[in-house]
Amino acid sequence: MDLTARGRQMTVLPLVTAAVIAIPWVAPIYHVLLMLPFMAYGVVLLGLNLLFGYTGLVSFGHALFIGVGAYTAAFLTGMFKVRSLEVILVTAAVVAGVVAMPVAALCVRYVKIYFGMLTLAFGMVFYTFLLKFYKLTGGDEGMPVARPFLLGRDLGAIPKTEYLAGPYYLYSLAVLVIAALVMWRIVHSPFGLCLKTIRDNPAKAETLGIGVARYRWAAFVISAVYAGVGGALLATPIGNVDPTLAYWTHSGNIVFMTLLGGFASFFGPLLGAFVFIYLQDFVMSVVPFWRLVFGALLAALVIFAPGGLLGLFARRRARELV
Amino acid sequence: MGGVFHASILFLVAAGLQVVFGVQKVFNLACGSFYALGAYFGVTAVQWYISAGGPPAFFIVPLILAGAMIGLTGLVVERGLLSFVYDRDETFQLLLTFAVVLMMEDAIRMTWGTAPVSTSGLYLIYGQTRIAGAAVPVYNLLVIAASVVIALAIGWLLTRTAFGRIIRATADNREMAEALGVDMRRVYAKVFTLGTALGTLGGALVIPATAAMSEMGVELIVEAFAVVVIGGLGSMRGAFAGALVVGILRAVAISVYPALEMLIIYLIVITVLVFRPRGLFGGAAA
Numbered sequence: 001m002d003l004t005a006r007g008r009q010m011t012v013l014p015l016v017t018a019a020v021i022a023i024p025w026v027a028p029i030y031h032v033l034l035m036l037p038f039m040a041y042g043v044v045l046l047g048l049n050l051l052f053g054y055t056g057l058v059s060f061g062h063a064l065f066i067g068v069g070a071y072t073a074a075f076l077t078g079m080f081k082v083r084s085l086e087v088i089l090v091t092a093a094v095v096a097g098v099v100a101m102p103v104a105a106l107c108v109r110y111v112k113i114y115f116g117m118l119t120l121a122f123g124m125v126f127y128t129f130l131l132k133f134y135k136l137t138g139g140d141e142g143m144p145v146a147r148p149f150l151l152g153r154d155l156g157a158i159p160k161t162e163y164l165a166g167p168y169y170l171y172s173l174a175v176l177v178i179a180a181l182v183m184w185r186i187v188h189s190p191f192g193l194c195l196k197t198i199r200d201n202p203a204k205a206e207t208l209g210i211g212v213a214r215y216r217w218a219a220f221v222i223s224a225v226y227a228g229v230g231g232a233l234l235a236t237p238i239g240n241v242d243p244t245l246a247y248w249t250h251s252g253n254i255v256f257m258t259l260l261g262g263f264a265s266f267f268g269p270l271l272g273a274f275v276f277i278y279l280q281d282f283v284m285s286v287v288p289f290w291r292l293v294f295g296a297l298l299a300a301l302v303i304f305a306p307g308g309l310l311g312l313f314a315r316r317r318a319r320e321l322v
Numbered sequence: 323m324g325g326v327f328h329a330s331i332l333f334l335v336a337a338g339l340q341v342v343f344g345v346q347k348v349f350n351l352a353c354g355s356f357y358a359l360g361a362y363f364g365v366t367a368v369q370w371y372i373s374a375g376g377p378p379a380f381f382i383v384p385l386i387l388a389g390a391m392i393g394l395t396g397l398v399v400e401r402g403l404l405s406f407v408y409d410r411d412e413t414f415q416l417l418l419t420f421a422v423v424l425m426m427e428d429a430i431r432m433t434w435g436t437a438p439v440s441t442s443g444l445y446l447i448y449g450q451t452r453i454a455g456a457a458v459p460v461y462n463l464l465v466i467a468a469s470v471v472i473a474l475a476i477g478w479l480l481t482r483t484a485f486g487r488i489i490r491a492t493a494d495n496r497e498m499a500e501a502l503g504v505d506m507r508r509v510y511a512k513v514f515t516l517g518t519a520l521g522t523l524g525g526a527l528v529i530p531a532t533a534a535m536s537e538m539g540v541e542l543i544v545e546a547f548a549v550v551v552i553g554g555l556g557s558m559r560g561a562f563a564g565a566l567v568v569g570i571l572r573a574v575a576i577s578v579y580p581a582l583e584m585l586i587i588y589l590i591v592i593t594v595l596v597f598r599p600r601g602l603f604g605g606a607a608a
Contacts, residue, residue, distance in 0.1 A: 025406065121548075291425065292432070
């Protein structure tokens, strides 16, 4: 990143953050509610991009960890009567991390297509488990998620939309900001630099003394933890979690979001999630066939703009400078 | 026997996946969508045929023709989309086939609606027979036979014809084949169309037995995926063995303990990937 890019980021970022904070007060409630999945997916994608953009591994099974996070929220609020969102998020992070450890250990032995297939297989194992063990998980009907307490306060008295558009919105935003700050530290740490080296040239990384498999494993587990937290955050606005959260097409969609925004930059995936969710909402309000439109969009992206929206922007800037 | 019937359908779809992966190194997520497309188109063709007054006993003829013809969609997808990204990372090729999955699902919904469609009453038109005490529709036996014939035909195509030699050479070493004067664009177009036609044919053949549903594609892809992983990516013999393993295991699991149905298959997939990532028949050329 050159200096001008960094300078631009320093001016754009506070503006965007301020705008997002202001949304509950100025935007119609419908749009405020649409921001909730954006922020949840934002957390997921920050993690996914550590694996995709920074380490060069494309997972086609990350919906597994979204599912783990969301079902953790459902189990805690339902079966165990734990309502504190802080406890839920931490538990989701821990559970996703623990599940990811053996999965990652097996997956990172491969790269490219085999890595993608193995992650897809694990995702489908979890999906089938959720679907078939009806007594435990409610099968295809899923499980309800009770409204969690925020910072120890029971907000059950206020109407649901007000709860979601007010306190829950700000809470989600805070989680997203913290997640982004932590991820920023991670990718700019020596650890993050090692991951990029591995992406660009694994053989060279190995000769430089970087334990390639160990680093990939760590990146996988961190990204799974992010997906778990994002999944738990997603569970409350959905209200009812079901197995499709872990289905392989859901994994495909989050990779799509990352590509849409641009996997080569830190904030690209966030932009991708935002555009994806709003565009999906818009297209669905016009025609019922959003997949057709999005499939065509994805095809166009892959063929003409593999760098995503931010990639297009960067290319235009580069041309202006020349 | 139901397991073998399912296995023979799976083999067709998986064979399509294998030939494309073997030659083009593209893992085609859309093979399930082609399967669904073949199924819907098969239903439509048979309905035309019946309403045009064709004798019901020969419904299998328009069915097979429809299945093979709609395989030409593959040519459109290959020329129109895939051919632009052969020089890119395989991740992008994978995502492009995912785009086809999305588009195809809605294209099918737009054309045929969301309700399942079926060819009512033709499934048992050839009657039933008894094998080892169980009633088996004769149609199932026909499909199993057709699938074996197709397997042999592919084997013949790959090992005994000039085109087959070119395919194997390309799968082995693309640059060398190209340097020897093989027009890669034509080979890729043909191979992808062949792969698609195998998938659509599988879809068309399954249709008398079950109704066509818009989700059948994304559901089948994970099974076909299990088949190729168990058998070994890119290997035809692998597709055959893998399809038998998955088809029969599923049938057994359904009758013994339904909750384990697909779970057991994924667990086998993971076991194979962990201990024998090349699959049971991996390493062998396409």
